[in-house]
Amino acid sequence: MHVNRTLLDRLKKDVSVKRTLSHGHSNITGELGKIIPLIENHVKQSSVEKSSNWMLYKDLWLQNESGHLRSSARHRNYTRGSIIMSIDWGTINIGTEIRYPHPGVVLYDQGEDWVIAAPITAAKINHQTQQPVIHPPFEVLAFK
Known part of the structure; x- marks a missing residue:
């Protein structure tokens, strides 16, 4: 089961909600619950090289978004x-x-x-x- 792309596209463009935090929207948390098992399965079924590169890239993105990167590593x-x-x-x-x-x-x-x-x-x-x-x-x- 994949995420509802129509719903997510609509929410990200809706000016009344697009800048609010996701955890307050049951639609977003419901769609997140669908995609996490898909990501986990895909990473387990991929080569070590592909999985490692994907995880390193996403980890760097998460660190940057949360402000946890050292100032020298920031964009x-x-x-x-x-x-x-x-x-x-x-x-x-x-x-x-x-x-x-x-x-x-x-x-x-x-x-x-x-x-x-x-x-x-x-x-x-x-x-x-x-x-x-x-x-x-x-x-x-x-x-x-």
Whole structure:
């Protein structure tokens, strides 16, 4: 049984309730009760790599939302054109979408708590040098 997407879409857009806390809405807690077993089952049935990456990403998100991240680990503000050496594109890809950390460039930023970014290479980051792994002659590292 999956969550009622129509109900959740309606609630998140309803100006009278969208900014209130979820625990006071039986509809939200009811839908949460549906999805937690699905998440648990999916994590148990996934590979260790996929499960670990998903949990680490969600744990980081939860820590950030609750204000428990160290100030050095908090999200930074970027501007249009900023090159970010390692953006975590998530653990789930559709078709040939990039996943896991890769370099990217910020395409859109209006000083809000989100930006639009695009991957600029499929190269992975060398953890020792913090530089993209380049495969010549097909890839070239262009410094800013």
